[in-house]
Amino acid sequence: MTGSDASSSPAPSPAPSFRLAYVPGVTPSKWVRIWQERLPDVPLELVQVEAAEAAGLLRERAADAGFVRLPVDRTDLSAIPLYTETTVVVVPKDHLVAAADEVTVEDIAEDIVLHPLDDTLDWDGPPGLPAFERPATTADAIELVAAGIGLLVVPQSLARLYHRKDLTYRTITGTPQSQVALSWPEEATTDLVEDFIGIVRGRTVNSSRGRRPDERTPNADRAAKAAKSAKAAKGGRSEKPKQSPKQGQKPGGGRRTGGGAAPRSGRSGKPRRRS
The missing domain is CATH 3.40.190.10 (Periplasmic binding protein-like II)
Incomplete structure (x- = not known):
């Protein structure tokens, strides 16, 4: 080339x-x-x-x-x-909210609630008292909660993502969900x-x-469905092969009553008289 x-x-x-x-x-x-x-x-x-x-x-x-x-x-x-997602409120471990399993927005009405600029909840109006200024990010707001500045309401996954040993969170009702x-x-x-x-x-x-x-494999799909249908029709059990009836028995397993039965002994003729 x-x-x-x-x-x-x-x-x-x-x-x-x-x-x-x-x-x-x-x-x-x-x-x-x-x-x-x-x-x-x-x-x-x-x-x-x-x-x-x-x-x-x-x-x-x-x-x-x-x-x-x-x-x-x-x-x-x-x-x-x-x-x-479930919505939670992030609080210091010694906060009163930490003593409850679940709280409402009324329970934090007197607390400062941080509202970061990257908030993911679609609020009509955030609960609690507003902070002096809004943190730039949720990560920044977590640091302020740890410093005792206020509380933070977020989706549960974000509370887990930014978990700290000195903080905890509780489910909160009456708020938007992400x-x-x-x-x-x-x-x-x-x-x-x-x-x-x-x-x-x-x-x-x-x-x-x-x-x-x-x-895509439509032929394989059809074959798999056919096999599944056949198994369902049999109830998932394998059938035993049918055996032909033995001589002298009815097809159902009983003995025949007609004259075709074989003699029990090989002798033939009338019985001998005793002298």
């Missing part, structure tokens, strides 16, 4: 990969493990992003899909709600995105949905 021929050859297409974004508090390890089992040849790259920046990251195509907190603008983003969803750009619903949707929704590897067309 000449130099001109080599230069005119098309460059090989890049190997496929999948970039998955996730916001703080979400643990994607279960879904990542299933992805690696089903698509070992397609690397999955995790991208951690702040909750407020997740939608922009997806719109810029810096990630193929992402675990985000609702609400998101669905004008150009698709979203599948996954689960709703909902986690899988989101992706609607115009970029690729085969790999469909694969990941199938994993998140719990579809099996043989499901015809959420898998690429070249990986």
Whole structure:
């Protein structure tokens, strides 16, 4: 091959990969493990992003899909709600709230409640007394709680993420709850995105949905369904082969009463008289 021929050859297409974004508090390890089992040849790259920046990251195509907190603008983003988190209040361990198993917003009405700029709860109005200024992040607010400045209301996963030995948290009612969803750009619903949707929704590897067309095996699916139906019809038990009835017996197992029975002895004729 000449130099001109080599230069005119098309460059090989890049190997496929999948970039998955996730916001703080979400643990994607279960879904990542299933992805690696089903698509070992397609690397999955995790991208951690702040909750407020997740939608922009997806719109810029810096990630193929992402675990985000609702609400998101669905004008150009698709979203599948996954689960709703419990809301908790983070307090110092010696606070009165720590003595209860569950509290209400009325129980903290006289406390300063911190409202960080990256708050993920959709408040009409935060509970408690407002702080002098809003912390920049939830991590900063946790430090202020530890310093005795105020309390913090967050989704439970964030309380666990920023856990400290000198702090605890309790379930609080009467507050908004954070909902986690899988989101992706609607115009970029690729085969790999469909694969990941199938994993998140719990579809099996043989499901015809959420898998690429070249990986679907309809004949195998039909054969598996037919075998399953046949087993169900038999009640899951194997049938014993039928045996033909023995000579001198009815098909049901009883002896025949007619004249075809074989004699018990090999003798024939009349019995002898005694003299």
